[in-house]
Amino acid sequence: GYFGCRDKETGRFCPERFRAMATKDQIKMIEIKLSQGAKPGHGGILPASKLTEEIAEIRGVKMGADVHSPPRHAAFSNPAEMLQFAAQLRELSGGKPVGIKLCIGYPVEFAAIVRAMVDTGIRLDFIT
Numbered sequence: 001g002y003f004g005c006r007d008k009e010t011g012r013f014c015p016e017r018f019r020a021m022a023t024k025d026q027i028k029m030i031e032i033k034l035s036q037g038a039k040p041g042h043g044g045i046l047p048a049s050k051l052t053e054e055i056a057e058i059r060g061v062k063m064g065a066d067v068h069s070p071p072r073h074a075a076f077s078n079p080a081e082m083l084q085f086a087a088q089l090r091e092l093s094g095g096k097p098v099g100i101k102l103c104i105g106y107p108v109e110f111a112a113i114v115r116a117m118v119d120t121g122i123r124l125d126f127i128t
Contacts, residue, residue, distance in 0.1 A: 004017070004021055005021055012074055013075045017060070022094070022096065027093070029099070029125070029126070030089045030096055030097070031101050032073075032082070032085070032099070033101045034100055034102040035102050035103045035104070046066065047066055048063075048064055048066050051067060078112075078116075079116035080120055082116070083120050083122040084120070086099075086122065097125035098125055099128065100113075100126075101127075102127070102128075
């Protein structure tokens with residue numbers, strides 16, 4: 001994940017690359033996508049045959065190989081860590097709004113996010 005903002009060697013989130021992208025004037029907000037319909041354990045795959053030079057450059061991936069989107073985020077594993085990551089993104093982007101886009105299967109999942117906001121004091125700027 002973190003296409004365009006990841007370390008080319010490890011594939012992990014790269015704060016320096018994110019800052020360079022997120023502070024551009026045309027970037028107005030940062031959205032962390034959660035639960036976007038990926039099959040558990042599979043994630044999304046962009047076949048190498050559909051990978052163009054433009055997409056490879058934007059996503060920071062190599063040409064000629066399938067591009068895998070993991071089914072979960074590597075930067076966090078629970079709501080409190082997600083909020084800490086959101087705070088990091090807000091800081092790196094120069095204070096731009098940071099929020100999440102999600103589809104909830106169980107109300108308790110959303111309640112856990114709200115509880116984490118109360119416990120950590122870190123608030124999202126929007127939820128869609």
